[in-house]
Amino acid sequence: MPGNTFGHSFRITTWGESHGKALGVVVDGVPAGLPLEPQMIQKELDRRRPGQSQVSTPRSEADSVEILSGIFEGKTTGTPISMMVWNKDARSSSYDNIKDLARPGHADYPYMKKYGIRDYRGGGRSSARETIGRVAAGAIAKEILARFGIEIVAHVIALGTVSARPMPLDAIRENLEKTPVRCADLEAAEKMLKEVEAAREEHDSIGGVVEIIATGVPAGIGEPVFDKLDADIAKAMMSIGAVKAVEIGAGYEASRMKGSQMNDPFVMEDAMVATRTNNAGGILGGLSTGMPIICRTTVKPTPSISQPQQTVDMKEMKETEINIKGRHDPTIPPRMVPVAEAMMALVIVDHMIRSGHIHPDSLLK
Template identity: 50%
Template sequence: MGSTYGKIFKIATFGESHGAGIGVIIEGCPAGIAFDSDFIQSELTRRKPGQSRITTQRKEADEFEVLSGVFEGKTTGTPIALIIRNEDQRSKDYSHIAAQYRPSHADYTYQVKYGVRDYRGGGRSSARETAARVAAGALAKLLLMEMGVSIQAYVSQVGRLKLAKTYAELDLTETENNAVRCPDPVMAEQMFEYIDSVRKQGDSVGGVVSCVIKGAPAGWGEPVFDKLHAELGKAMLSINAVKGFEYGSGFEGVSLLGSQHNDAFYIDDNQNIHTRTNHSGGIQGGISNGEDIYFNVAFKPVATIMQDQESIDQNGDIAVVQGKGRHDPCVVPRAVPIVEGMAALVLADFYLRNKSSRI
């Protein structure tokens, strides 16, 4: 199973939604990084369930334990193992679908691939697994902070409600001031009310998480197959419920002419090279060029809804799947720290890989 990621800064996650816990082993983290437990816990708290009435009401503290790799508050250079114990599993909520295939879930594909599946909350396919990524991503963020790199994601769209402003026109410090994690307070309120209305209907809705990375220097990325934007795309598309990724001008760029889309270079007063526009999204030829890196991640409506849906069971008979349990009506508010964490893992790996690119 593809549970590992990275070439130098590598992670391997483990655990299931309704097992004893979930966790991650991190290899390749340099020694001497200050291990800020409070910061890592704060990142997990941003992702944890039960934050408001528009998120799943599963109650998990998501407090992590360090099993290895940290001594006297700093990383030792050896493998770091972190574990998060599951505390509020309700496996009985899933007994009714033990032999049924839920629409748009991984039930059928896991059964076909492995011949067995953990139906309790989806087992390994559950988004609960992403808590381990957030923990590892928080450590990657600590490494990147020492390089002056910052990563900020936010909700830019829920259903048809979409921010008209770019990240440069928004006050991103407002992102954490509301339950939706949208930096526009007026739009955030509209999004909240819409998600709540969808929840009351027993349905779900998708959305978009946007992300901007500042401070990444020019030179990060490994052509030809390990281009920076390709790895960011892979990382984002590995997140549960993600259906699309675009960076820079994205699909909107097709409406421009080359003369309009090209990013012209200039030298500023400090003799630093910049581009006058940034349609490239901070990446050219698969390598960072020193400008802001920005991208969008599209999330589908959550597959589990509180409505009856027709499907089939493992015997091929028609079955009615009943929506039960505790689920998010919209995943994007809790996905913000996941997007940031995965972006941090990509950049931390490329930072370390870039150190071997030339003498």
């Protein structure tokens, strides 16, 4: 059973390779009656596209979206929405000389073992360009969620050795797009930019942490005992290339807390049940509590670096050295922000439909 489909009630299937003709996504399960313009998709794709700033790869792609189906007179009809982007600035020749070499930190070797053949140009299917389909589909999910008062915001909270101070949600919203590193703590952002620059000069790369926050999610979504909301979020995030850890709420810190500290006391707030703290990150027993959902993902440093590395020639089956040319991002988290938002939106809209909060057929009902 192949794995290019995500979601159950709101289901996306992505396709396409880094240097193929095009990349795209089919989104099935979008309820009818949602006004949808290409611009709503494009604005999210613009946030992830290459060449957008000095912290991203210089590959120049407009990544202009075409919507091919599922819309009639400006509204969704409940039928599948097919969206695609043509590849334009695909310089494949730079990959010819490394086609048999396993790039360290990349999927070349296991792909070869699995399929016996691979499109080596730019990583083929394992390229981060695959996330175009996720972001396009996520843009639709966000539009739907917005109608139900749900907002999703991601931001960079650590890059290299720099950590941001905790910021209130308003400041995150306001500062998010002010700097190319997408860190709401502008002082930290300044330092992060320097660290990115230093890494680039050293022909190296750095990692970081992206935090995703979802507000307005009603209590009770998620499906015990396996399709728990946090389980599906963990899968969604870990399915993004380069993510090596996922935390919910107190996350990693929970291991050193006592029950009396970790437990969030229940309180009444405006005649509604809430919790005083939110160590749970908005999820208990796999179900949303009504509090903000908080997730953090650790992103490894970009594996493509412009320095010689030890590796093997998969054809000759012998050790050798590799020098990757190509065009790389010196760090991934800033461009991963819209991807992480998309994945969170996809999980939440899927579960909102699954648990009856959003009508599966039509928003007009």
